[in-house]
Amino acid sequence: xxxxxxxxxxxxxxxxxxxxxxxxxxxxxxxxxxxxxxxxxxxxxxxxxxxxxxxxxxxxxxxxxxxxxxxxxxxxxxxxxxxxxxxxxxxxxxxxxxxxxx
Amino acid sequence: xxxxxxxxxxxxxxxxxxxxxxxxxxxxxxxxxxxxxxxxxxxxxxxxxxxxxxxxxxxxxxxxxxxxxxxxxxxxxxxxxxxxxxxxxxxxxxxxxxxxxxxxxxxxxxxxxxxxxxxxxxxxxxxxxxxxxxxxxxxxxxxxxxxxxxxxxxxxxxxxxxxxxxxxxxxxxxxxxxxxxxxxxxxxxxxxxxxxxxxxxxxxxxxxxxxxxxxxxxxxxxxxxxxxxxxxxxxxxxxxxxxxxxxxxxxxxxxxxxxxxxxxxxxxxxxxxxxxxxxxxxxxxxxxxxxxxxxxxxxxxxxxxxxxxxxxxxxxxxxxxxxxxxxxxxxxxxxxxxxxxxxxxxxxxxxxxxxxxxxxxxxxxxxxxxxxxxxxxxxxxxxxxxxxxxxxxxxxxxxxxxxxxxxxxxxxxxxxxx
Numbered sequence: 001x002x003x004x005x006x007x008x009x010x011x012x013x014x015x016x017x018x019x020x021x022x023x024x025x026x027x028x029x030x031x032x033x034x035x036x037x038x039x040x041x042x043x044x045x046x047x048x049x050x051x052x053x054x055x056x057x058x059x060x061x062x063x064x065x066x067x068x069x070x071x072x073x074x075x076x077x078x079x080x081x082x083x084x085x086x087x088x089x090x091x092x093x094x095x096x097x098x099x100x101x102x
Numbered sequence: 103x104x105x106x107x108x109x110x111x112x113x114x115x116x117x118x119x120x121x122x123x124x125x126x127x128x129x130x131x132x133x134x135x136x137x138x139x140x141x142x143x144x145x146x147x148x149x150x151x152x153x154x155x156x157x158x159x160x161x162x163x164x165x166x167x168x169x170x171x172x173x174x175x176x177x178x179x180x181x182x183x184x185x186x187x188x189x190x191x192x193x194x195x196x197x198x199x200x201x202x203x204x205x206x207x208x209x210x211x212x213x214x215x216x217x218x219x220x221x222x223x224x225x226x227x228x229x230x231x232x233x234x235x236x237x238x239x240x241x242x243x244x245x246x247x248x249x250x251x252x253x254x255x256x257x258x259x260x261x262x263x264x265x266x267x268x269x270x271x272x273x274x275x276x277x278x279x280x281x282x283x284x285x286x287x288x289x290x291x292x293x294x295x296x297x298x299x300x301x302x303x304x305x306x307x308x309x310x311x312x313x314x315x316x317x318x319x320x321x322x323x324x325x326x327x328x329x330x331x332x333x334x335x336x337x338x339x340x341x342x343x344x345x346x347x348x349x350x351x352x353x354x355x356x357x358x359x360x361x362x363x364x365x366x367x368x369x370x371x372x373x374x375x376x377x378x379x380x381x382x383x384x385x386x387x388x389x390x391x392x393x394x395x396x397x398x399x400x401x402x403x404x405x406x407x408x409x410x411x412x413x414x415x416x417x418x419x420x421x422x423x424x425x426x427x428x429x430x431x432x433x434x435x436x437x438x439x440x441x442x443x444x445x446x447x448x449x450x451x452x453x454x455x456x457x458x459x460x461x462x463x464x465x466x467x468x469x470x471x472x473x474x475x476x477x478x479x480x481x482x483x484x485x486x487x488x489x490x491x492x493x494x495x496x497x498x499x500x501x502x503x504x505x506x507x508x509x510x511x512x513x514x515x516x517x518x519x520x
Binding site for chain 1: 141148156160166168391488
């Protein structure tokens with residue numbers, strides 16, 4: 001099968017253009033959404049708009065502007081992005097403590 | 103036009119100053135692979151976003167609230183207290199060698215550090231893209247083809263975008279290592295030693311590049327590089343405090359926090375392409391505490407690298423040595439996040455030069471290298487299992503394959519300085 005056209009400069013230029021368009025769309029969406037602006041007062045006790053995922057009420061699924069929901073690990077002092085899995089590792093606990101202890 | 107009919111090999115035999123050439127076959131494969139993988143990655147996240155799948159599906163790189171420019175931003179309170187006792191007593195640890203305070207303070211002493219730093223990162227990316235374009239042009243590549251390749255490599259660079267988003271200090275290491283490797287490649291050994299010395303002072307692991315001098319009996323350059331490392335470290339310590347010994351012990355304590363909090367933890371494993379990350383990945387279902395393994399792993403890696411260096415790397419051509427040492431520098435630390443992969447761009451520029459000098463019938467030698475590079479340097483945002491990203495583990499496997507390939511197959515005809 002002749003696939004030489006795939007590697008022609010014309011095809012590669014079109015693919016580069018497509019990459020530019022997708023990157024531009026991603027960047028514009030990021031700048032418009034401002035996903036960093038979330039409710040920082042959120043804790044394991046106060047979490048409006050979130051769904052509790054575990055029995056202890058420490059793993060929450062909360063909305064992030066423009067990107068859908070994501071999981072957070074919370075204590076009664078604050079929340080951080082949850083690492084994958086619905087269990088809490090000692091490293092995560094340690095990190096959360098370090099972040100809010102001092 | 104069929105690849106085999108390009109004017110590449112003919113023009114090469116005439117020399118770079120003759121009629122401009124197009125991209126060689128292996129370079130077209132490389133460009134196709136990086137563009138295709140990036141389109142798939144970005145397209146995947148776009149569709150996931152439209153369908154409301156949420157994170158981590160809907161963002162091509164690492165996303166966590168407060169993560170943008172976090173690696174630079176987190177030092178703001180500390181550096182506002184630079185030169186005062188308050189600098190040493192802060193919430194977050196400063197897990198860098200003392201010399202890293204120098205470039206950071208240079209930015210924090212400006213009126214607008216949060217503009218100056220991102221602009222610096224953007225300018226560095228633009229600078230290296232233009233340099234790569236000029237290197238290709240000097241090899242006699244047609245302007246349109248050179249621009250296509252340079253822009254293609256720049257726009258698909260996942261490690262660079264990740265670095266930009268995090269605002270990580272790896273940018274300083276990248277600049278020093280890249281300039282060092284390029285200087286070495288061009289035969290400016292003293293400048294290379296200065297750059298490697300600087301990079302080592304900033305992040306320890308680039309000391310591995312001193313291994314390029316030994317087989318060429320460039321002992322004076324090694325001494326120069328070590329002198330630069332020590333001198334810049336002392337300047338960094340002196341900038342921290344007039345009591346150099348106190349600053350040194352404080353920094354050692356801060357560096358230990360890296361081992362305590364990061365080295366053994368599976369934190370952001372999907373973005374950690376270190377070989378030790380593969381161990382973490384395999385043991386993840388049992389989530390054990392790997393802290394006792396870190397020290398034996400470091401020793402084992404040190405011994406293995408020494409054996410590899412004197413047993414094999416020493417005898418290989420320069421291009422292989424540069425590639426192998428670059429791969430080792432970003433994969434042997436117990437934790438190595440994906441932005442460190444920017445250090446692989448200098449070896450790829452050398453591979454591109456080689457690709458432009460090889461005749462058509464030998465292009466296939468380079469294709470496996472370029473394919474592995476394509477998998478390493480593009481987002482791979484679609485590699486998700488059970489809501490967890492594992493793109494970095496694919497990268498680690500590709501880095502291992504690249505390492506084995508470079509160790510086993512000497513690259514043909516050592517390219518001379520451009």
